[in-house]
Amino acid sequence: MTESTEGRYRIGVDIGGTFTDGTLVDSATGKVTTSKVLSTPSNPASGFISAVEKLLASDDSVNPEAVEHVVHATTVATNAIIEGKTAKTAFITTEGFRDMLEIARQIRPSLYDLQFEKPAPLVPRQLCFEVPERLDAKGEVVTPLDEKALANVVDQIADSGVEAVAVCLLHSYRNSEHEQRIGKAIAEKLPNVIISLSSDVVPEFREYLRASTTVINSSVAPIVNTYLSSISQKLHAAKVTSELLVMQSSGGVYPAAAASENPVFMVESGPAAGAVAAASLGTALGQPNVISFDMGGTTAKASLIRNGQPNITKDYSVGGAAQSGTGAFGGASGYPIRTPVVDLVEIGAGGGSIAWVDSGGALRVGPHSAGADPGPVCYGLGGEQPTITDANLVLGRLDPAYFAGGEMSLNLDVAREAIRKNCAEPLGLSIEEAAHGIVEIANTAMVNALRLVSVQRGHDPRDFMLVGFGGAGPAHAVRLAEQAGIPRVLIPLGPGTASALGLLVTDVRMEGSATLIVRSDEVELSRISDEFERLETAGREAHQVAASASGDPVFERAIEMRYWGQSFELSVPAPANPTIDQAWMNELTESFHDAHETAYGFRANDEPVELVNLRLTTVGKIARPQMRKLDSTNADASAASKGDRPVYLAENSGDKGVVQTPVYDRSKLPAGAVFNGPAIIEEPDCTTVIHPSWTVTVDDFGNLGIELNN
Template sequence: MNVYRLGVDIGGTFTDIVLLDENGVLRNKKILSSPDDYSRAIEEGVRELLNTTGVKAEEIVELAHGTTVATNAIIERKGVTVALITTEGFRDVLEIARFRAPRLYDVNFRKPDPLVERRLRFTVPERITASGEVNKPIDIAALNEVVDRCRDANVDAIAVCFINAYVNPQHEEAVGYILREKLPGVSVTLSSELVPQIQEYERTSTTVVNAYIRPVIERYTERLEARLQDIGINVPLNIMQSNGGVLPARVAAEKPIFVIESGPAAGVVGAQRLGQKLGFNNCIVFDMGGTTAKATIVADGAFSMAPETEVGGDAALGHRMTQGAGYLVQAPTIDIAEVGAGGGSIAWIDSGGGIQVGPQSAGAIPGPVCYNQGGTEPTVTDANLHLGYINPDALVGGELSLNREKSEATLSDIATQLRQDTTDTAYGIHLIANARMMRALSSVSSERGLDPAEFPLMAFGGNGGVHVCNLAEALGCPEILVPPAAGLFSALGLLFADTEHQCIRAFYQPFDEIDLASCNMALSTLLAEAEALVARDGYAPNARKVTCFADMRYVGQNTALTLPIPNPPYDTEKLTEIEETFAKAHLATFGYRSDEESVQFVTVKAVGQGISAMPRLPDKVTVPEGVEKTGHRKAYYGDGHGWVDTPIISRKDLNADRRPGPLIVEEYDSTTVVCPSWSAALDGWNNIVMTRTNS
């Protein structure tokens, strides 16, 4: 019997589905997302893919999923009614938050409203000291009154976050027991179970976000599993985490903060693993979809991690490029810069009469005007259609017909307002979208002191190949790589990831005062917990890998760096080595090191991985070609080249010999535009490799 692995990635516009067999043959399906119930589009797409390929449901042995459901629930404020129970005197921690704003001199900026209304923020007299001692026992009478008020308010979930509970969870555990006993059916999240880390606002915010979306994700995963079982797919559902590992759905549903950046992480993992396979350890990763564009960097074979992220903030600025605009979440996250510039980003005229692009997006419904599903505002996709970059008749193998006449009419309207011709307006939209995406690309490369000219640019996503040549020229990147199934590469990247479990514990000790015995005990306990979680997923002892990480900083600093550390036991010599590793990382990140300052642990972590018996990456990925691509069409390449009659080809028409641009490579899931100053070839893994011809 043939065996297949199934990857499903939900985007703001499309849902991407891939089936990968043992020989690296990829079957795929791209379908418009269904925002009212994302699981519906998944069921429809999987059924269609199985029917058209003849693959049987019982032949699927693995299922990985990347989802934006958690993110969307926060951004759209569609979570559940949440109450917060915290220590007396700390009711307004969520309201006070951090003294940060995304734009320094924006007097009109307002923090997002807390996810818990003030009337549902309750306090209880109790106190644990910073050393973990009970200073004031829980006032049970006050707690019972809070329970009654939660019942009367019909809350769906409760977040519990007491001061210093990260040191001693005794009070939170007692309250959790009472709440679950007296309020059955109400979801309860304890900060000490979720993120036992220092910083009361950050821990409170994280606990509240988890409580707010947990019932939403639980219902979603239940619906999705039921739909898949109706098809006959009975393998466990795994969900991509923000840190690049996959997690069983039952765990992800309980702790959804770990899957908030699920979708973007999959593409980065795919790029990093593909780079390792091809023998290059450095690349800039660029993913442009229908709603946003994402960028990150892989250096020395690894992507960088951030100990926290913000969600629900200003997508136009990106999560890592600004802070203070969203809800903070203390969850390890691949460091990704994101901007609101995708194929569905809307072009509009501002109050000064200038043209802007995004961050508002037409999304899947109604989508760009050319999709003919009710869209009325011109988008980047409409501009690219006018410029000749994408097929004028249909996308996704002919399944999505385009209405060019409507698209041209909306572009003409905005061109008239700008007193320009339509081509100049369309190319302007294209270039402005590029400028927005350059912010993300620069933030992960040159703004970190890294020279983009030393990094190839790996581009994927449905629109990545259309824009990549101009972006690479602006960055100075010498080479571009577009992987097979580029428009579905995040779905493919899901299948390259390993199962991962994270165990976290606060360990707030400077190195010059550290208690080595307690440090070794803390890490050894975490290692055992992480390995037990991997064993629970069915991995044999020789298929388990457990590694340690730590958030470290100089004493007095506010920002910590997450770095791998050796497994215990530690002695003084080992700590000195860790201190030197931190100093080098600090120098690379911030441009200096302070050897006279003491280094301290903030948080220690153990990551348990389950190593699959099936190789994560095949030797080669082959995508069966659909309709033969032939002919020419005119495409516009700016003032320097104007309209050029451009050959339309398939990926298989390329080989190891370089073919000069301009070329347009059309595929089922994406389009790659090889501009006149570039040439393209195909490598042994079926990647399109582009290099400059005039350099």
């Protein structure tokens, strides 16, 4: 490699529950270098810097100072909420609404579950305060802010020793003056306390959802701030002095400074990176409609991408039972957030998911995971409960001597013993049958996730291609496609670290919103124009401050709409015509009818339509690294052969499902190579299992295109 030049390299680091993945891309040549290290749950920053140092050490010619920017996806905010380790936070609201967080919403995630308990509020009641003031729904003052009462509240907060304060007043999305005055009073008295105002974080109607989002922002801000500061220090110590960007839940990135101030936008940072990677790859290969399937060590995540764009939702809860779905705000078991999130389904089915037999004698898999510490039994790090990885090893799908590229040796004997003791004997099965049962049960759960993002969203899975990645994804992707009715599968190059690569193929994105709540036949069109212009002005200002890694801003407009009288809205892209006139409104209304029919199966053309929220995304485009073509174009796969080994596949009727299966070294597979399953394809970060009746074709960039034989 020639001498590095300034701004030539980019680094992406994705911290998962089991592994931390790193990717380094040469912007000039498209060369990709990857690293994978075990995550360090007690101190995630250690795993982060280990992955970076491993990348830099992989090539002596890489100058750390030539790194243009580092992009990071992390679950540190989510983990803080799930584990109940948020910062001590106070909450201020309008007089009479102190119990807003406790009351929450009167809906249940499971209607007939009498044992259901709402999660405890992130702010206990003794730290919830109210001040006399009131605005009406138009933002006009009904009761002035009581400055004396406010001073008393600030004194109480000062004595409580909190690290953060969240402020959410009624109708502050219409008029932020009272919130701004409260924030100023707190800052003067407590300059070191982090303050979040709902009118800044999410200026939209529905007071509880706005309050919940603001409280989450405040309660995780001190933790995220400390974490990102630690990472920045470690990067500087490694002589990487470039800008640190953080993946948002919506699939865009924003600077670490902005992430420290508004961490609620990065709650689902990690899963979003995988969806972005799948969308970018599918678009580059001329397949804009794909289903992203990311299976790591702890969870499996599925997301649907149409026309090259992941679906974005704001109906999401964090910290509760895993659910998905529009309506009821994505479920009621956690803490709702009203920020844009990639619409995905996440389930507890990863390589480290534990298999167990319940009290009724049924074999179960997950949601508990062995994680990175102690990990699956075969890792030999102290794990005692069998996992999906142990089952794949017992079935012959993994090579015990070639795991993580040979850096880790797996113990087949202890994996067999764990499955025998915990699963096979209680069920009266052979070890192989029990292992196969573990894999198939996990597959069934993952197929359901694929159907949730496709069939239940009104899409036919046969019209999509499944992109399988993550450390465990390629071992299951073909079987899942078979069961879900998806005819094409794509396994990208370096699938185990694809999410980290996804961090480097996205743009800087900043969100703005404004609430309207007006019928389309009654709205003044100039009001829509004025609001969008105001949001664009704010977007340009934010872009000038934050987006040094990107080009000039591009604006994406959307309107959240519903039929008049409905409770939930759909997001519809604004018509491309920049002039907002009656033709613009007619096109927008027709787009809403189409979107409603796709989502719910019907349209009501004669019903009046209501415009609820305007949304503006300011996008700073970042140049994409180019995919690198393979040097070898010999169409014969025999050069990559590693021999064969017995593998248990349910489709085979031979010796109890065991068949001698060819094994290939993926790094030696040439472009144009075509071969049929069954087959095993090995590479350092994962193993791909090709089932019978499927054919593999290696494309010019080394991706595996897998199609079902007719």
